[in-house]
Amino acid sequence: MNYVTRQFEDEAIDLEVLVPGYNNLYTRVRRFYREGKWSFEDMDTNMVIRTDGTGPAELVVLGSSFLPTDSSRLAFSNGRDQIRRVTDGWRLDAFNGNWREYDADGLIKTTGRESVTMQRYLHTAGKLTGLAGPDGTPVITFEWNGNQISAVEDNANNRVEYEYESGRLSKVTDSHGGVTTYLYDGAGRMNRYVDATGLGHNLTVDGSGYALALLDDSGAGRNFLYSYDKLRREYYFSEKFTNGVIRESWYDAQGSLRMAKINGQLAREVLTDGRTEYLRYGDGSEVVQEYDEFGGVVKVTSPDGAVQRYEHDPVTRQTRRAIDPAGTVNEWDWDSSGNLLEFREAVGLPVQRVSTFTYDASGNPLTYKVTAADGIADTVTTWAYNAQGRLLTQTDPAGRVTKYEEYDDHGFATRKVLPGNHAMEYEWDNSGRKVSETNALGHRWQFEYDAFNNLTATIGTGAKRLETVYNIDNLPVSKKDVLGNTLTTKYGPDGRVVEEKDATGRVTLRAYDVFGRLASVTTPAGDVTSYEYADTDPEGQRPVAIVYPTFTRRFTYNTALRRVTTEDWNGNTKLNTMVNEIDTRGNIVKTTDSLNRVQTFEWDALGRLVRTVKPGGVEERMTWNRFDKVSSYTSPDGKVWRWNYNPDGQLAKDISPEGRERSRTYGANGLLEKTTEGNGDIEEITWDAAGRKTGLKYYAGSAPTTVQKSFTFTWNADNQLTGWTSGNGASATWVLDDKGRKTQETLNYGPFSKTLHWTYNADDQRATFTMPSGEVLTYGYDEGGKLQSIDLPGSGQITWTGRSWSRVTGLSLPGGLTQSFAYDALRRPASMTLNSAGGDPLHSWTLQYDSQNRILSRTMDGALDTYTYDDADRILTASTVVSTYDIRGNRTSMTGTTGNWTYNDDDELTAVGSDVYVHDARGSRTSGGGRTFTWDADGRLASVTTGGVTAAYTYDPFGRRLSKTVAGVTTYYGYSSEGLIAEYDATGAQLCSYGYEPSSPFGQRALWRKTASAVHWYVFDQLGTPWLLVDSNGGVVWRAAYGPNGAANVQIATVENNLRLPGQYFDNESGLHYNWNRYYDPATGRYLSRDPVRDEYNHFLYAQNDLLTKTDPDGLRAKVSVPIPATGGVCRVYTSLDFCECGVSCGVPKLEKKIGGVECKAEVDLNICNDRKSWPPKPKVCAAVGCEKGQCKAELFKACYNFNGDPGKRGEASGLEFGCKLGSGGPELSGGPPPIFNSNDRDGWGY
Incomplete structure (x- = not known):
């Protein structure tokens, strides 16, 4: 609902197609209902050229006005972005690196970001007739009936058809035959539509066309209320849901959210003072973000006082330096095309790690090198390409080569040979979706999709099918196994799960309160777990209590001290207490149990645990290598275990305090082939071409050439x-x-x-x-x-x-x-x-x-x-x-x-x-x-x-x-x-x-x-x-x-x-x-x-x-044998850390930054209740940085630390892992800086 025009708005994605040769690049057909009419996204992207008799006087793009910057009228600006004349038309360059090119008449030709072309537009007689990939290969075609689009179709023959009555869109038939119909009142305003699932939706408007209510045929939905404060130039919008939830929002004249309430309770408020933005939440906490003159965030202050700082390149606006709350510095160097050249972590500290990259003229990575002061030589991964820029080989730091030998006409690799000379074969449809995979033994799996790229079926050997059905919101509603047994899921109007039913009809129910917060979970056995929240937390981001059938778990959150206290109660009797204290970077640094026993934790600048002191003064220490794997463990009495690794991060040897060694060797396929124990005993492992263990042989150290014991396996x-x-x-x-x-x-x-x-x-x-x-x-x-x-x-x-x-x-x-x-x-x-x-x-x-x-x-x-x-x-x-x-x-x-x-x-x-x-x-x-x-x-x-x-x-x-x-x-x-x-x-x-x-x-x-x-x-x-x-x-x-x-x-x-x-x-x-x-x-x-x-x-x-x-x-x-009860349901980011109830793994929302056509993601996931069968729970923290481009995906590093077990084995990490979804084009690697939340960044263009 548009709170300014007070009119109903809708949108639908009718087709979404993976562009052949580009792994994460999709093109789509999207339409909008705005101001009482339907329009297609790509129809609105042309530029309007307004002249004054002497030449262009104003250029209009998506409603934004660009005026000449000087008398030559060769360059125009809207105060932030620029449009300039080029040889065959116009080019718009946005502040964030996006660009668009138009012909002399303003018809859009291409879009892209920085040095990468993303999409091309095909026109005939001034009408858009197709969308093409960066190389010009058509991906989607448009059919016209007069001045109306009558159908769209992709290369996989997924077709959507449109019908009209009195010039208005009345019927859409999707690629699977599902029909959506639209009805209008006498004034031409939509008043009802029936979606492809058969559910009707009814829209009530007043005489001015203002939307008053949207209810489905069951009566569920919401009512709307609007107002405008002329003195404050502020818009007000209210949604009252039929389940009792009332959501209120206030916006300024620029459309930025200024305040939000749920059922009268403050959820958040945004205040600005110059280039400083204050985000205040209902619990009284506040995040302060400071911006530079170009809109880049330079400082973020969390509710706990932790400060993160950023520096940006003044020309490219890429983040080049970040300083975390503990003072650790990370730095990035970029070339003019947006490619990452060097990533320096923990600059100037003993644990500093440096990743460097080189590229060819097309921006494809050639080398990736990691250097660290851990006693290991530089580790290098290399890539090679053919004349078309398609990946030919990847060589890992151990010298093992993966080959990409064959490609289809769309640039998707159809044959990949793994180290050890084991070939994998693939088939792709015209939309770039994998439809089959065959391993080196000839075993084949097939895959089916719907028009929205949801995987609907996996067919294994012997025609064994696993099927998934999705609703109109692309949420899975049923899953059928190979025997026909079906699991079903029902969702509420907001897309949250309300019912799960297993194959025998047993039902799990989820209920929500008037604020829309999870209120209870009822198991098939009738056991009910309910959740309670503070009045200052209308969004339900963290519970204050979870009521189990036999006891209640209560939580107290102290933002200033970065402390969370958990207490279990039986009526008025306290059963136990656990206090977790966290540093400014989100690491647990101290736990105190109900017996006042204290355990402390120390972390290095790369976020790895290096020291623990347990109750009684029991101290343990760890060191780590560049792969984020533990390289030594020192026991409380000073005894040291050591682990040595190969250049690709595989464990090569462990050495006990007594000096006894266990060594490992690996084959050409990277799989473990031989283990030699300290007494000389040998285990040999054989594998088939599919990577399955086929044999074991054992040799006694006293007779190392004689097989003492053996096994073979069948699959x-x-x-x-x-x-x-x-x-x-x-x-x-x-x-x-x-x-x-x-x-x-x-x-x-x-x-x-x-x-x-x-x-x-x-x-x-x-x-x-x-x-x-x-x-x-x-x-x-x-x-x-x-x-x-x-x-x-x-x-x-x-x-x-x-x-x-x-x-x-x-x-x-x-x-x-x-x-x-x-x-x-x-x-x-x-x-x-x-x-x-x-x-x-x-x-x-x-x-x-x-x-x-x-x-x-x-x-x-x-x-x-x-x-x-x-x-x-x-x-x-x-x-x-x-x-x-x-x-x-x-x-x-x-x-x-x-x-x-x-x-x-x-x-x-x-x-x-x-x-x-x-x-x-x-x-x-x-x-x-x-x-x-x-x-x-x-x-x-x-x-x-x-x-x-x-x-x-x-x-x-x-x-x-x-x-x-x-x-x-x-x-x-x-x-x-x-x-x-x-x-x-x-x-x-x-x-x-x-x-x-x-x-x-x-x-x-x-x-x-x-x-x-x-x-x-x-x-x-x-x-x-x-x-x-x-x-x-x-x-x-x-x-x-x-x-x-x-x-x-x-x-x-x-x-x-x-x-x-x-x-x-x-x-x-x-x-x-x-x-x-x-x-x-x-x-x-x-x-x-x-x-x-x-x-x-x-x-x-x-x-x-x-x-x-x-x-x-x-x-x-x-x-x-006596576990703390498993629980579930609710978590939120609290200061720098996610606090989750036991049994639920919740992480920081995926953080993303696109750079030069590369999608780089830094992900952090913390399960504070890992190993919930022990007390206190032993957290597991995982972090990863990786990037994608074209068919290729690179995981620069991934590290997990699990507090459970021997510290020498708690850390699990990997260095670079690179693979392609088997298409053309080279990956463009990056270890991007921490993403920044910007409340004004609504889409890729900002307007």
Whole structure:
């Protein structure tokens, strides 16, 4: 609605076409309804030449008047932009680098920006007949019927037709046959239209033609009110929505927004004083922007007082210098064509990084070089082109070459050869959209689009289709999978999601308040989460409270101190508090929890974490290289891990504090081919032409030329793994359905084979599972999609009898046994009771927590245990057992052991008193505790000898143990995706089986153990550690209590049970716990070998020495078993940082700057609630700078820092990554300066 003319306005994009040969350049057909008539965008771009008899006296473009600058009348100006005569007409040059060229009569010919031509216009007899790309190739044609456009069509035959009545546009038929109709009143004013979805919209106007209301046929919409203050020369506009929201806006005479309110509450106000602009918000915060005489921002002051400064080239207006609030300087050098020549980061500081670029005469980049003082030689990427300027090769810093060998007639690359000589082939339609992709193995995918370039279908091998349908606003409304199951989404009038329905009809609802703010989310199970906001926040940019079903989370924002406080409340009881403090650049510098424990963070000038000090004074330091990857980590006791990288940023070597090295080599395709461990063990990897792993070979360091162990892998055409074969004869084959779900698996152990079967429902949930024995388990689900029952043939049914906020509150077992569970307000397990069929309690436990989720006491069947912790949340006392630790978490003493526990610099246990422990150069224990160990070249335990008895083990390629042999007796193991499901003897006879909830975490919380004679039911503690096995009458057949390190004191063992801590299996022959990827020693509370992924600060600890709330079911990393509730929904930029509720990743809006035809983007995304299963949440921050031009896209750098895990692995970064969407033209690279918000920059022209 136009608040000046008070008339209804509309616009529509009928076609949008990617210009062939230009990756991010689109041309479009757009029409406008203004001042009571329809017009086409490209019809209004001609220049009007007004003469006074002696020559041109005034030139008018888009309503803006240009007057002569002198008597020659060769140059005209509107005070900001210039028009000058050229040889064959006129050229308009805008202040922002845009330009237009006209013929002598004012017909537009071309448009562009700086040195780049963007679009050409084709005319016949003074009428626009087509739009063409920069090279003159027609892209869209116009058809005329007299003086009216009757149709437009692109090169892909997408056609839009127009019909008229009484000279007015009455009907538009889009390229998919959708029809939009327009109706008018007697005065020729539009009063109704029906969109292509069939929804009618009704416009009410008064006698002067002023718009009063716009309502759809359901009555939803808005009413309008206008006024004009002549004294203040100010326009007023009000929209009252039928849902009760009232939006009011005030504008000055130039059309700039001066104030906005929502339901009477101030949202923002803009004041100006000379070249200073004040942006004031409803919460009282203010952003101040200062401009130079050319309209460029030179200073921005944030609400927290942080100041960002900019300097611009006086001629080109490019930003050449920026100084951030911490004083860090970045500088840019540009050539006259707008190409970036050099980008200097952190100028003058030790971490300074310099990127330099060279170009050919056409502006295509030739070289990109990065220099930094990190001990790495200059890294250089180069490009080469053919005579037509099409990219031929890209050579990365490691010398690997990507070739672009063939192009189609439109300049799109149809054949690309990757390093390693693997060819990819592509097909493009006339609109420049990729319609097929074929990999080096001949596997082909196809793509379909609608007229607005939305991807509507992806067709995989075997004609498997994924389809998406969009509404008139290009929002996805339904998604259909390859089996025809459909997910649907409904939107409100403002485009916000109001309903999501899954394939089985389960609905998630979103509601909004009278301000249009998210008010609540209701899950299919009926759980409601609601949101509250301050009166000064009518736009709902940050909540002050989120009300969950069982507790309320409140937020306090302090702009001046850059502090956010989060508190959890249960009624009037405060449960916990977390305070985050942020520096002027948006980095978290301090956190304080409810126990007043403080953690601090220091960052370098490039925004990388270089130092943390944790509670108790535990200090860690990191250094970084030019790729924004961690190059060293210094532990609290001064021990240093180092990482070396190849010229292309790939990890080449890691070096432990003891000087042990693990090295990596990569193939011509850039994929890892070989890893050599510190003890000489070798892993070799082979890959196929599609980049899929096809083989593994392992060589022991003692025999480096002899294959000790090997695996090969098979894949289908959809890049899904379908099987493997071991060098020792074991193998597995999988059958997958069209969605890639496993429906059958056959595992060949050698002496025998076992087969599993699965079926699924429409929501991809397990419907049935057929065991190798032929036993079929059937699963049922409730209306919320939660598991409700499992039918066990011959045993009865397990029933989930209650849930509270998705947590199980009741479980009924065959025979009448029941389990009841209770939780505190934060959803932490509080108690469990096992009852007999008659309701008598048989077993129970209760827990008490502190505000940081640490268990302070546990009462198990009346027996009380109490616990204390150090500042790192490690258990110090467990009733009568006391432990101490060094600063790296290694235990130094424990009640019940004699003497000190000692370690080397790699955290390998060397002694407990007089008992000596030895490790090999790979970090695997070879002796100690009365046992000796051997390891295979894959780093897996091959055998253990205890008291003269040797046990030997074999594994599948994923580290799952297939067999163990003790004293000549072999036991085999079978698995499903949930964990161990069966044990077999040497003939394949089933010894026992296990059952789980479908899709539960691997190896955790088995529900039952079954033998040929009986079924017994597990009873767990809060972690999922079994304390009891009972029969269907409640009789205890196995009972254990556990020590502080998880060693079971078995008290009743009528039947055998080897399940222990989550994911662990007890080996009686050694006393060890098999833990999937490693073995755990409960005698020492440590793993026998180093963490394979090495992403925690100490590679041998189990569950970070907290066995009450943390687990490690896969032997790779500790996991919190009592997570802070996941939440969702709202975030906003607060001072320099985004504060988001847990579970939502929100980032600074994408920031863009176009330079010389290049679209450069700097993006920052911070998820302050990353790793929400721990507390405090560990933020993850990502930043990237990249550019696009033509078919090519370059990511100059991307870096992420994840606070979770070992600091040496927290940083993930990449240097330059360059690729083309396979067309002609060279990329023009740039690392543009931080974008600046300009409230007056409404479009590319400013008028």
